[in-house]
Structures are given as C-alpha cells and as structure tokens.
Amino acid sequence: MKKILSSLAVISILTLSQSYAVEQQVTPEIAELIKKHNLEQVDFDYVSKKVGIGFRGAAESILIDARPALKYEKGTIPSSLNIPDTDFENSYKQLVDLSKDKELIVFCAGFTCEKSALVAQMLKTKGHKNVKIYSAGEPQWAQKSYLEIGTVVVKAYQENNSALLVDARPQIKFFQETIPGSISIPDTNLDKLIGRFPIDKNEKIVAFCQGYTCEKSNIVANKLYSLGYKNVSVYAGGLPAWKEAGLSTTASSKAKTATSDEKKVKKVSTPNGAKLGSDEGTVDGEWLKAQIVDNKVPEYIQIVNVLSSKDFEKGHIKGSINIEADKFSAKELFEKLPKGKTVIFHCSAGARSIEAWSKLKKDNIDISEVLYFDANITCKGEDCKIDVNEPLGI
Structure with missing residues (x-):
C-alpha cells in the first residue's frame, strides 16, 4: 500500500x-x-x-x-x-x-x-x-513530429514539384488510379523499398492513401520520421479528398490542360507597389520584414495590428495602428481602414490577420490594397522579433 x-x-x-x-x-x-x-x-x-x-x-x-x-x-x-x-x-x-x-x-x-x-x-x-x-x-x-496537411497544400506541392508524393496503398490500387506524379510505396513493402526515398532527409515527403479511414499513410510517415526524415507530412484526406476537389488523377478521362490563352499572368505587386507573397492575400513576408527592420516601410503602407488594445500597448511594430478586427463586421472594419494606403494586417501568429482579410473577401469588399502578414511576431515596445512563415506558393 x-x-x-x-x-x-x-x-x-x-x-x-x-x-x-x-x-x-x-x-x-x-x-x-x-x-x-x-x-x-x-x-x-x-x-x-x-x-x-x-x-x-x-x-x-x-x-x-x-x-x-x-x-x-x-x-x-x-x-x-x-x-x-x-x-x-x-x-x-x-x-x-x-x-x-x-x-x-x-x-x-x-x-x-x-x-x-x-x-x-x-x-x-x-x-x-x-x-x-x-x-x-x-x-x-x-x-x-510530423503534421497533417490539406488538399490545397498538396496541390501546390504537386504543381510546383516541390515534394515527393507517396501512395501508401497496395500497388494494384496505385495502377488503377492515383495522384499524378506520385510514386508507389505500399506500407506493407516499406522496409524493402526504403531505398527509394531521397538520400537528403530534408526533402519534403507527403504520404497519402485512401482517405480518413486509411492508416497506411500514417504508418509510412511514422516510419520515415523515425528514420530521420523530418520534413514528412500526411495527406489524410488522400485520393478521395483529391477527387472530391475536382482535381485530375491518372484515371481521369480528360486531363485539364490550360492553354496559353487561359493562363493568367500572376501579379507581383499591388497597384500601390507592395510586393505580393506567393500565397493569396499575403504580402511578401521577407520583403516586408526587411522594410520593418531597416525602418524603411514605404509611406503608402499602413500596418494594422488586429489584436486587442491591451496586446497592442505591450508592444507593436513601429508605425503600426491598432484596430481590433474581431469586434467589427466586414463593412465596419473596412470603413475604419485608412484610405489611399496599402493596408497590411498582422497579429502574433498569423491567425487573426488571416481572419480579418478573409472577412473582407467573404463580404466582396475590394481588397486589392489589403493584405495580411503571415508571420510569428513578438514585440516589447517597438522592438519586434519577426519570423516569417514559409509560403506555399498557392
């Protein structure tokens, strides 16, 4: 006892x-x-x-x-x-x-x-x-440990050829239909086929299988992580989610190939001149960070801290203003934004700023000069540590 x-x-x-x-x-x-x-x-x-x-x-x-x-x-x-x-x-x-x-x-x-x-x-x-x-x-x-990612991320990786997509299902299922560009490494043959993975253990690897009811991708990811591959993730939605999103597979009857007329020229800056990030709605994080660090944020830019006034008073980026976006409707928020400026929302980890930007977009408000800063930011007074989150290129 x-x-x-x-x-x-x-x-x-x-x-x-x-x-x-x-x-x-x-x-x-x-x-x-x-x-x-x-x-x-x-x-x-x-x-x-x-x-x-x-x-x-x-x-x-x-x-x-x-x-x-x-x-x-x-x-x-x-x-x-x-x-x-x-x-x-x-x-x-x-x-x-x-x-x-x-x-x-x-x-x-x-x-x-x-x-x-x-x-x-x-x-x-x-x-x-x-x-x-x-x-x-x-x-x-x-x-x-490893993360689970969604369709939008996997699509970006596939289009940019920036990750190795691994189909963990039985090979017969792979031959029937899979995500274009993926390779077949069934979880049951993992030890035998381990040599097919990159020598460089920093390479991005995404494992997937037959959706949320399938554990094969998790088995592969756990094994790879234990072997030192630290840039591993699981696409839990797998092939079913890929198809549900209307994306083409190796079994698609007609692959959707954009013609030169259909291809859109991707904008690199806002009308005012702010450099755009590769993810929709973002400012180029490293570009803006450099302006902030060098104290050279262009006059046409207004950085808006969307956190509470209490958090703002603890510390904020020099020259930024505070509008607690959560408190307002899309219309009210837009009316409070300075006019004639490129507005860039920011918070402490990117979540609130995304929500503020999304709120305006969802209400069909003109956001051609409204962006968000996807970064982790901690400030004491006007002394700020800024870690820019990696863009996905989507």
Whole structure:
C-alpha cells in the first residue's frame, strides 16, 4: 500500500510540475482564461500518447485545432478536426453526435494564442465534460513530429514539384488510379523499398492513401520520421479528398490542360507597389520584414495590428495602428481602414490577420490594397522579433 501511495504521489507531483511549467509560458491573459474556466493543460507527451499513430480511427482523444481553416490546411496535428473560435457554431456540427464524456484536446498557435482557451470554454458550454488544452500547440508539435496537411497544400506541392508524393496503398490500387506524379510505396513493402526515398532527409515527403479511414499513410510517415526524415507530412484526406476537389488523377478521362490563352499572368505587386507573397492575400513576408527592420516601410503602407488594445500597448511594430478586427463586421472594419494606403494586417501568429482579410473577401469588399502578414511576431515596445512563415506558393 505504501508503494502504491508513493507511486500516486510521484505521478501527482509530475502532473502538477508539468502544469506549472506550461502556466509559466502562457501570457498572463491566457493564464487568467485558463484559471477562470478551470481548464486542465496537457503537454506534448500526453498529446502524443493520445494521438498514437495519427490515424483518426485509432486516436484515443479528439484533437481540436482552433485556428483558421487556412492555417489548419497548411499543417495540423494528425487526426485533428478544425473548429475555429470565429466559426464555432457551424464547425461544431462535426461533434453533435459525440459522447459528452469523450476527451477533447484543444490547441492553436502556441503559448501566445488564446483561441484554444476560448474554444475549450465553448465546448464546455455545449456540455462536454472532459476538455483539456495543449497550450504549446502546433508550433511545438511541428518541431517534434510530423503534421497533417490539406488538399490545397498538396496541390501546390504537386504543381510546383516541390515534394515527393507517396501512395501508401497496395500497388494494384496505385495502377488503377492515383495522384499524378506520385510514386508507389505500399506500407506493407516499406522496409524493402526504403531505398527509394531521397538520400537528403530534408526533402519534403507527403504520404497519402485512401482517405480518413486509411492508416497506411500514417504508418509510412511514422516510419520515415523515425528514420530521420523530418520534413514528412500526411495527406489524410488522400485520393478521395483529391477527387472530391475536382482535381485530375491518372484515371481521369480528360486531363485539364490550360492553354496559353487561359493562363493568367500572376501579379507581383499591388497597384500601390507592395510586393505580393506567393500565397493569396499575403504580402511578401521577407520583403516586408526587411522594410520593418531597416525602418524603411514605404509611406503608402499602413500596418494594422488586429489584436486587442491591451496586446497592442505591450508592444507593436513601429508605425503600426491598432484596430481590433474581431469586434467589427466586414463593412465596419473596412470603413475604419485608412484610405489611399496599402493596408497590411498582422497579429502574433498569423491567425487573426488571416481572419480579418478573409472577412473582407467573404463580404466582396475590394481588397486589392489589403493584405495580411503571415508571420510569428513578438514585440516589447517597438522592438519586434519577426519570423516569417514559409509560403506555399498557392
């Protein structure tokens, strides 16, 4: 009995220690939300155990990504569902038939992101009794394991020939139909065919199979990651999602090939002259960062911090103004933007700025001079650390 009590005490101490370590890293505002809503926090090891191989059908818990859909598509923790705080009621439909006792683990863009705490509380309001948050979120997971990506990302990789697409299904299925440009490496022959993978373990590799009900791509990804391939991801939607998006396969009767007349010349800058990023709606991140670092942001650009006034006062990019975009409708937000300028939204990790830009686009507002800065930004006063997120070229 003494040994059992001793073991329980050790476990309790470790749990409290992990929780304390996490609390030390979140912002005071998020810590207040966590305390207010009595939210239990978990770490990477805990989440990793619950995710298992990364296959939705085998995960012990339901992972909830509270970031915007575009961020979710670019890379999420395997098996996750997307329920953004700004589209909660609609996205929650994915869970309507789920038992209220099922464990839910909510995450977002790291320790400075409050979305996980907000969504966790919304879930508790819906009656879910076992809701936890993983405060380190996607940034930490991406450093320690592989991500799951969406169709828009795989399409970009395929078009740009920037990743090795691996069909993990049986070879007979591969010959029947697959994503053009992919190679066949069935999970059952993985050890035998391992030599077909790139020597350079930094190469991008995307494994896919027959959709969310298929674990073969996760088996391949886990094996490759264990062998030192750190730029591995899984296209969980697989061939079914690819076809559902209307994209051509090797079995398509007519491949859609754009003629020279159909090809559009891609714009490289806004009418005012701001350099565009390769992803729709983005400013060229490295270009803008250089202007900010050198204190030479052009006069025609107005950087708009879309976070709360409290966050803005803690620190912001020199010359930026603050408009808390969440508080306004698309029309109200647009009316508050300076006229005659190229407006560039930014936040701390890219999520809120994407939402602000998307809000205007969805309402058919002219966004020819409105962009967003996809970057991780932390500021103390006007001293800012800026890490630009890698563009996908879409």
